Amino acid sequence: MSQPIIEIANLVKRYEMGDEEVFALQGVTLTIGRNEYVALMGPSGSGKSTLMNMLGCLDTPTSGSYLFTGENVSDMDDDDLAEIRNREIGFVFQTFNLLPRATALQNVELPLVYAGMAKDQRMQRATEALKRVGLADRMDHKPNELSGGQRQRVAIARALVTSPSIILADEPTGNLDSKTGQDIMRLFGELWRGGNTVILVTHEEDVARHARRIIRLRDGRIESDEVNPHAPLA
Amino acid sequence: MNALESISIAIDAVRSQKLRSSLTLLSIGIGVFAIIASTSIMNTLQQAVNGQLADLGENSILIQRTPTINFGTNWAKMRKRKNITYAQAQQFRDRMTTTQLISISNESPAYTIKAGLESTNPDVSLIGIDDQYFAVNAIAIGEGRSFIESEVILNRRAAVIGTDVVKALFGQGSALGKTITIKNQEFDVIGILESRGGVLGQSQDNRVLIPITVFNRYYTSEWDASVDISVKAESKLTLESTFDEAVGVMRALRSVKPWDENNFEIDTNDAITGQFSGFSSALLIVAWISGLGALVAAGIGIMNMMLVSVRERTREIGVRKALGARKRWIVRQFLIESITLCQLGGLTGMIGGLGSSWAVTEILRGTMPSLSYVMPWGTVVFSIVICTVIGIGFGLYPAWRAATLDPIEALRYE
Numbered sequence: 325m326s327q328p329i330i331e332i333a334n335l336v337k338r339y340e341m342g343d344e345e346v347f348a349l350q351g352v353t354l355t356i357g358r359n360e361y362v363a364l365m366g367p368s369g370s371g372k373s374t375l376m377n378m379l380g381c382l383d384t385p386t387s388g389s390y391l392f393t394g395e396n397v398s399d400m401d402d403d404d405l406a407e408i409r410n411r412e413i414g415f416v417f418q419t420f421n422l423l424p425r426a427t428a429l430q431n432v433e434l435p436l437v438y439a440g441m442a443k444d445q446r447m448q449r450a451t452e453a454l455k456r457v458g459l460a461d462r463m464d465h466k467p468n469e470l471s472g473g474q475r476q477r478v479a480i481a482r483a484l485v486t487s488p489s490i491i492l493a494d495e496p497t498g499n500l501d502s503k504t505g506q507d508i509m510r511l512f513g514e515l516w517r518g519g520n521t522v523i524l525v526t527h528e529e530d531v532a533r534h535a536r537r538i539i540r541l542r543d544g545r546i547e548s549d550e551v552n553p554h555a556p557l558a
Numbered sequence: 559m560n561a562l563e564s565i566s567i568a569i570d571a572v573r574s575q576k577l578r579s580s581l582t583l584l585s586i587g588i589g590v591f592a593i594i595a596s597t598s599i600m601n602t603l604q605q606a607v608n609g610q611l612a613d614l615g616e617n618s619i620l621i622q623r624t625p626t627i628n629f630g631t632n633w634a635k636m637r638k639r640k641n642i643t644y645a646q647a648q649q650f651r652d653r654m655t656t657t658q659l660i661s662i663s664n665e666s667p668a669y670t671i672k673a674g675l676e677s678t679n680p681d682v683s684l685i686g687i688d689d690q691y692f693a694v695n696a697i698a699i700g701e702g703r704s705f706i707e708s709e710v711i712l713n714r715r716a717a718v719i720g721t722d723v724v725k726a727l728f729g730q731g732s733a734l735g736k737t738i739t740i741k742n743q744e745f746d747v748i749g750i751l752e753s754r755g756g757v758l759g760q761s762q763d764n765r766v767l768i769p770i771t772v773f774n775r776y777y778t779s780e781w782d783a784s785v786d787i788s789v790k791a792e793s794k795l796t797l798e799s800t801f802d803e804a805v806g807v808m809r810a811l812r813s814v815k816p817w818d819e820n821n822f823e824i825d826t827n828d829a830i831t832g833q834f835s836g837f838s839s840a841l842l843i844v845a846w847i848s849g850l851g852a853l854v855a856a857g858i859g860i861m862n863m864m865l866v867s868v869r870e871r872t873r874e875i876g877v878r879k880a881l882g883a884r885k886r887w888i889v890r891q892f893l894i895e896s897i898t899l900c901q902l903g904g905l906t907g908m909i910g911g912l913g914s915s916w917a918v919t920e921i922l923r924g925t926m927p928s929l930s931y932v933m934p935w936g937t938v939v940f941s942i943v944i945c946t947v948i949g950i951g952f953g954l955y956p957a958w959r960a961a962t963l964d965p966i967e968a969l970r971y972e
Contacts, residue, residue: 382880382965403884410882421877421969425570438882482881 328391329489329521330356330379335388337374337544348374350544351388356490356523361516363524363535363552371544373494376525380415380492381408393489410438414483416493420475422467422482428454429463432482439486453481457511473504480511490521497531509534513556564891568898571867578866579899582859586903586948587910589852590941594911594934595918596845600838601932602919607834617791618694618827619801621650621808623784625823639821641784644774646811650787653807656800659790661690662770666777671719671766672739673727682723683765684740686773686785694790702734702749710769718749720763740766743776801826853944856903857952864896864956875960876968888961889954896953897946904945908938 337349349371356362364379366372377383378390381397382405390397392408400408409415414435422431432450441449454463457477467475476496483491493512497505513534516522524535532538536555540547572579624636647662654660663685670680689707692699704718717738724733733747745768754762770785791800801824808814808822825833868875875888912933919931 377966380880382969406879406882406884409880415880417877417969421873421880423874423877425567425574434878435881438878438884438887486882 328355328357329393330354331389331391332378333389335375335378335385335390337371337378337383338386347544349378349385352541352544352546354539354546354549356521358489359516359519359521361512361522361524361534361536361555363526363532363538364541365526365529365532365538366541366547367527369543370541372525372527372541374544375541376492376494376523379490379523380413381405406438410435411486412489414480414486414488414491416476416479416483416491416496418495418498420467420472420479420499422475422478424467427464427466428459428470428478428481431467431478432485435482435486449485450481453485454478456484457481471504472500473507476500476504476508477511480508480515484515484520490523491515492523492525494525495527495531496524497526497528505531561894564894565898567891568895569902571895572899572902575863575867578863582856582863583899583903583906585852585856585859586900586945587907589849589856590904590907590945591911591914592845592849592852592907593941594908594937595915596842596849597937598912598915598932598934599918600842601934602915602929603834603922604838605932606929607830616696616827617794617797619789619791619797619804620823620825620827620830621787621789621804622823625825640812642787642812642822643783644770644785647785647787649811650804650807653811654789654800654803656796656803657789657792659690659694659792661688661694661788662785663687663691663788664770664773664778664783664785666773669740669766669777671723671727673736676727678723678726678764681764682720684773684777685765685767686770686777687767688770691767691788694788697754698752699749700752702747704749704767705769710771713771713775714769715743715745715772716748716769717745718751718767719747720751720765721753722764723766724750738766740768741776743772797826853948856900857948860896860899860948861952861956863899864892864953865959867895868892868956868960871960872963872968872971875963876965876971879963879965880969885961889957892957892960893950893953896956897949900945900949901942904941908941912938 332352332354335349335352335354336347339346339348352371352375364372364376374383378385381392381400384390384400384405385398388398392412395408397405397408415421422428423434426434429447429450432453433446436446436449451460451463454460457480459474459477459481462470462474462478465474467478470478476499480491480496483493491512496512497508500508509531512522512524516536522535524531526532533552533554534556535552537550538552539549572583621642623639623642644662651660651662665683665685667683668680669682669684671678671682687705688710689705691697692704699718700721702718705714705716708714709716717740719733719738723738727733727738728736733750736747738745738747751763751765751767774783789800789804791797805820805824808824809820812821814821878888915934916931919929923929
């Protein structure tokens with residue numbers, strides 16, 4: 325296996341809901357290497373979303389360890405987590421989550437703004453990212469002037485623009501029709517072949533089929549973790 | 559993200575919430591308006607008072623038909639007052655026993671003075687004076703001389719002119735002995751006033767003094783034919799008795815019945831200052847309290863608006879945090895937004911306040927020709943500062959709320 329990006333050991337996440345304690349994750353151990361293409365699956369309540377939030381450094385575990393490219397994320401504060409997210413993780417959401425008043429280009433620039441990059445360098449990087457997702461001619465359009473598929477491409481460009489260690493996509497085709505969904509999955513495939521590490525979170529077998537490795541969760545534990553025999557060839 | 563981008567986000571937010579924003583901006587505008595307008599009008603009036611007091615010397619009493627500056631004045635009653643004619647003023651002078659330092663003068667604004675091909679702006683004050691004028695008033699001759707009694711009696715066409723007029727007509731050259739023309743009448747320049755500079759932006763050197771007899775013949779209309787009498791008591795000790803005598807003499811001359819009020823204005827230097835500063839500080843206090851009150855209310859409005867804005871944009875904040883925005887970025891964005899809101903409102907109030915105080919000055923100029931508008935720079939700066947302070951003060955809590963949102967919750971927010 326290539327050099328690991330994510331090393332999780334005995335990860336536990338406990339929520340308190342009133343008097344009751346809910347264990348969303350009950351000891352997950354997982355390693356994901358560079359340039360892997362992983363699908364994270366599981367029914368609702370399986371702990372899939374919680375694990376995704378952990379992987380995306382949006383949340384910290386109750387116990388267990390999480391090393392992100394060797395750095396211990398478990399006990400970082402909010403601002404350190406923000407910096408890790410900015411530098412290392414590209415998010416793609418089901419509902420795209422673009423800023424409605426900003427153009428495609430401005431949306432893609434945003435992570436670079438938070439990284440403190442200068443204006444012209446930002447423009448250049450964002451333009452490149454939009455070209456990569458095939459939206460060179462839509463850069464000055466606002467989200468409401470774009471189709472669903474185009475919006476998701478903008479979101480993917482935004483995830484790519486910082487050259488993150490992982491691209492974390494949460495039900496990326498959930499709000500798209502099946503043909504557009506396939507286009508988007510093809511794009512993720514291209515990104516993976518281009519050397520990116522892609523983690524898909526989904527409950528759809530059709531979507532997960534594109535990944536090289538499928539991890540299934542149930543009741544806060546990993547149920548299975550296997551190579552996908554149906555994956556398209558690299 | 560630089561501040562400019564945050565400001566444009568703020569202006570966008572204002573545009574997308576027109577009604578809510580404009581109501582909040584209005585209340586800030588009202589606060590700033592109250593502060594700017596009141597301060598500006600008071601500054602202008604203060605300048606007029608100072609200008610008058612600058613002329614009036616120490617231990618002096620001023621008698622006029624109507625007050626130069628008064629508030630709550632019943633103008634209808636004032637208008638009915640008979641003029642203080644030159645003849646009446648002369649009688650007054652003859653009857654006074656406690657002092658001989660009495661000067662009769664009259665002033666009319668906005669004349670153009672010419673000499674050869676040169677001419678001044680049409681804003682020169684023309685003042686008709688007698689031979690006592692320089693003894694009574696705090697004004698001095700710099701060069702040449704003033705009028706002697708016979709020149710006043712015999713309508714001598716002679717003039718004492720201010721340094722601004724000298725500069726405009728004769729440049730660096732000497733003006734003494736030259737001839738100037740005022741509305742087709744020629745005058746010999748016999749004296750130059752000592753330069754006094756400006757009082758709050760209004761030049762005290764832009765004036766021409768001529769014998770009051772000549773003034774009365776050519777330069778008065780029915781409306782301003784009433785003269786002013788300046789009386790200088792011989793010392794501070796005799797000021798009160800001189801004042802009492804002046805009141806008695808004037809009442810007798812103007813046939814005021816014992817039970818009637820004076821039908822003229824008589825004030826000492828101190829009384830004018832005292833009246834005005836009492837009035838102006840009361841008004842300023844009221845205006846500033848209500849202005850600051852409006853600003854605090856506006857601040858609460860801003861806070862409410864920002865809280866609503868934070869709630870509506872919860873998801874956006876979640877996205878920003880997911881993309882790596884640190885707390886201080888979010889705080890900064892919302893603070894700049896609330897400061898921008900405050901400044902927009904403040905600007906509106908400032909324009910309104912400056913505009914209306916300017917208009918009030920123009921209207922008052924009808925009865926107080928010597929007024930000129932005084933730009934309240936200090937207050938303008940103050941309102942920019944206070945708007946910033948309010949923007950920060952009332953924006954901080956909403957900004958902090960935004961910055962500390964849990965990104966997971968925020969992203970899930972519908």
